[in-house]
Amino acid sequence: MSLTEDARLDPALRRLIGVILLGGALGILNSTMVAVGIDRLASEFDASLSTIGWVSTGFLLAVTVTIPVTGWAGDRFGGRRMWLAGLGVFLLGSLGCGLAWDAGSLIVFRVLQGVGAGILDPLVLTLLARAAGPRHAGRVMGLMAAVLSLGPVLGPVVGGVVLAGMGWRWMFLLSVPIGVLALVLARRVMPEDLPTERARARLDVLGVALLGPGFASLLLVLSQAADRAEFLAWPVLVPLAVSLALLAGYAVHALRRDRPLVDLRLFARGGFAASVTVMALTGLAMFASLVALPLYFQQTHGHGALAAGLLVAPLGVGAAVAAPLAGRVSDRIGSRNLALAGGFLAALSAFAFTRIGPETGEVWVVLAGLAIGVGLGFVGPPAMGSLYRTLPGPLVPQGSSVLYMLNQLGGSIGIAVVAFTMQTAADTLAGFHGVYWFLTSAILVLLAASALLPGRPAKVLVARGDAR
Template structure:
């Protein structure tokens, strides 16, 4: 199959030709379930613990193991695509994910389930960046915004649909169907990939794996994500687990950056080639933005469950309008970014998301669901504008050969940013609870079990204070957004 774009013209911009459209369908089909699996299992933790007779701290590794495997797999994407080809690695990664999903559904113990979740994560971790690499290479600079709108679909649906789908399965079926449901869906994606993906032509048998870089970056990233996740789950910032993980992770990542700067082209990620203003400002903005938005998506269900006493499924529905809002603005923002550049589209999106977040700072215990859902809808409108614009802008001026490294680097930063945001919001909320409720430990479960007439109002005050922090991070994200180069420069040159 030819990779030459069959192009038309629309307002001076290339149209999305049939080949690129088919490629996009394959990528979305393959990536959507892997991204959903990051959130779908969260609502089943108590059911899993009951079935296996395991403690919460043990069963939590069903989620943590998958997240850490995702994090460790992402850095290998650039090298594997260069060495074996994007199509080959897409098929291998999707095969690993399907195998892991089937084995998870058949798990006979908590240990086997955790092991199979790690296998799932290793496959799932590379699918999104590999798919993004294939689309970016095919799209070229004139169609980048629209292509990034397509890439954003799985990431936007996961936080919204994951808890809802997980809640429906847990309520009406065995938890094993959370994993079995992946198999037929991904089998269709695998068949589509075999039929539609072009054979690999861009690969190099001479590509050597940067073993030292892998030993520094993959464990470093996993340690950082683990430490931040522990903080998000309520671990003390002065505790040994948090401090050891974050410090060790930071040291390993810094050591990798120093190593990669010296090694240059042979590094796992050639950081020297990514020192462009467009890449650093766009990915820096995305890091901050991901921190704020992922923090919000943790806070809203917590508020619904702890303050309002709602079920997991009902609290998950509060996030659904965010996906609806994003789906409305996604197609338009991609077209506008291609026509006019993405800087102002992203800036407007950040302001819209900030407006939705500001609505949440006025909550009280009696606030109706309509206001919360409206606020999340507004956040979603902004989300659909900012995410594809920033992703498209990060590739400005980068040569085609650097696309795998850029994609890997961007996905690494987004993964850390989402974990960082969850941790920051959880810590800020704990501190706010201690300030609002004298003698409270800051633990949400403890606060919920020792209710007084004033507790809902005091807890709401703690939540609204935390929402202000999310708004502040969004405001700070505007700084690197406005620093993105105004004029689009040539990208993806051979």
């Protein structure tokens, strides 16, 4: 099925898209609710910011590691079965988080939540891309980005309300009734699907053993460095060496195997490398901002969680408003110019955050947050849409897995960088400046990658034909 010219969808397809987006929004909403509660959780469990940062980082890392396995499992067992399994795992993780007794148990159950989200997230992209077709990929990716951007809008606000009136446990327990509803609707609406022709392929067990621990060790480097306020210490250097060895081993393995867990040969295809690089840096900038801004409002201005959530919400509003417009326009004019314009605005906004001083009015901070949200909202859907317009149909599931995995890995690194920078800085404002100097540099790299995205749709369609 595909979208019609006037974007009016078949009722059955509308219901399917709604159910898919409800399940996909669970992880986004929960992540952003938790972001506004990091300071509160550190206080509740008497833990450092770098330790509590793993409540978010561990979740995103689990998502990142699970996504490529989901690509194989979806082929092997079918999308509907994997969707229901993902919802079930996410529900169990949510319940466990709500009952956690210390920081360690909370992190473990957040990882379980992340496994559930890692099953759901690539299926969202794959199912929507198949429904849209290449002609309307940008439009549907914009719709998805707009709906999922409600997480940054609603998450901090809902998280603040929950922390103020119900306690931190309800940040996680609220996901249970929503998840049950998503599970019931999915059983009723999602059609049975047959395993694909790739179903007989064996799981790349060695790839899983190399890639997952490789990413985990990489993020452990930042966590250990934040705890010790230095890089040249064995608890930092050992996981760094392990990470480099595992990831290098995976690269050698993947280039020798016919069907690796993540096919690195995809990066040789047209604008694919540019698309996933842009999405990784977009995830880094978005998640880092969603953690750094609440900490700034709470620790510099003394606001509670609810007020901080309301002050951060404009960032999500900007992304939610910009994303559907960017997706629709990119179907007509291509991805490159929109992503460049959005990246330029995001870079200016990130630089503006480095100029904030003790006397800067909060309204200027809020406006800068709105601007960076708008900028990133104009980057994401065009970059996603370009990927689905240029990859051959059989490679869309693999491309979806790589794109979302790197987007989530970027988010994990962004959160870890915030924890390290805020933990090691002389004061909150200095740490905040350090975070946004880093983000300004990252967004400049994003701009360079955006220049390599496909141009007008006519050129994209030619590229897609050549790829076949």
